[in-house]
Amino acid sequence: xxxxxxxxxxxxxxxxQEVILRCVPISxxxxxxxxxxxxxxxxxxxxxxxxxxxxxxxxxxxDQFSVERPDGSNxxxxxxxxxxxxxxxxFCASSEVTGGDSYEQYFGPGTRLTVT
Amino acid sequence: AQKITQTxxxxxxxxxxxxxxxxxxxxxxxxxxxxWYKQPSSGEMIFLIYQGSYDQQNATEGRYxxxxxxxxKSANLVIxxxxxxxxxxxFCAMSLTQGYSTLTFGKGTMLxxxx
Numbered sequence: 001x002x003x004x005x006x007x008x009x010x011x012x013x014x015x016x017q018e019v020i021l022r023c024v025p026i027s028x029x030x031x032x033x034x035x036x037x038x039x040x041x042x043x044x045x046x047x048x049x050x051x052x053x054x055x056x057x058x059x060x061x062x063d064q065f066s067v068e069r070p071d072g073s074n075x076x077x078x079x080x081x082x083x084x085x086x087x088x089x090x091f092c093a094s095s096e097v098t099g100g101d102s103y104e105q106y107f108g109p110g111t112r113l114t115v116t
Numbered sequence: 117a118q119k120i121t122q123t124x125x126x127x128x129x130x131x132x133x134x135x136x137x138x139x140x141x142x143x144x145x146x147x148x149x150x151x152w153y154k155q156p157s158s159g160e161m162i163f164l165i166y167q168g169s170y171d172q173q174n175a176t177e178g179r180y181x182x183x184x185x186x187x188x189k190s191a192n193l194v195i196x197x198x199x200x201x202x203x204x205x206x207f208c209a210m211s212l213t214q215g216y217s218t219l220t221f222g223k224g225t226m227l228x229x230x231x
Binding site: 033035041042043044045048056058089091093104105106107108109110112 | 151153158159160161162163166207209218219220221222223224
């Protein structure tokens with residue numbers, strides 16, 4: 001069964017460093033998303049991506065964040081200068097179509113980012 | 117803006133019994149979808165069930181069913197015949213069907229199934 005994959009599973013970085021989180025969405029999916037979950041809290045939307053551009057982003061997704069689809073398979077989230085409060089689980093998701101029209105968003109296993 | 121409310125931080129149930137996890141939502145949009153996800157201790161998000169706002173019947177997927185009451189804006193998850201492996205965090209979420217839709221999640225309910 002096709003699945004979303006994410007690498008690495010755990011990333012430890014020092015405050016101020018740049019990190020790139022990688023995702024491989026399901027191959028025939030067209031819509032890609034990043035969410036984050038701070039430990040013990042709810043999952044929060046960061047950004048959605050379609051047709052090689054950002055389609056929607058939340059207030060969390062400030063200038064320190066960027067997304068890219070560098071080739072036909074990968075979808076990356078870059079944090080330019082990490083802060084302690086960026087420590088969280090980051091989930092990538094993909095879907096065939098957008099919205100609630102019976103198409104679920106498939107989530108990857110997540111990358112746990114720890115900023116020290 | 118959409119909002120999801122899960123008022124039960126934790127629920128306990130005995131194995132083989134049924135349990136209902138509550139979810140209420142708020143949106144002014146007439147077209148939306150409601151989802152339930154399971155998050156075990158390993159951290160991944162597992163899709164369980166979906167209900168569209170125009171669906172006439174309640175969604176069912178195996179032991180999972182969604183009790184959709186549109187007038188009350190509630191979308192409770194019912195798990196029948198609970199199993200030990202059902203112990204996990206459960207999140208209710210919604211998305212709109214217009215535009216580039218994203219999932220808005222509730223805070224979750226931790227379900228513990230005891231033998």
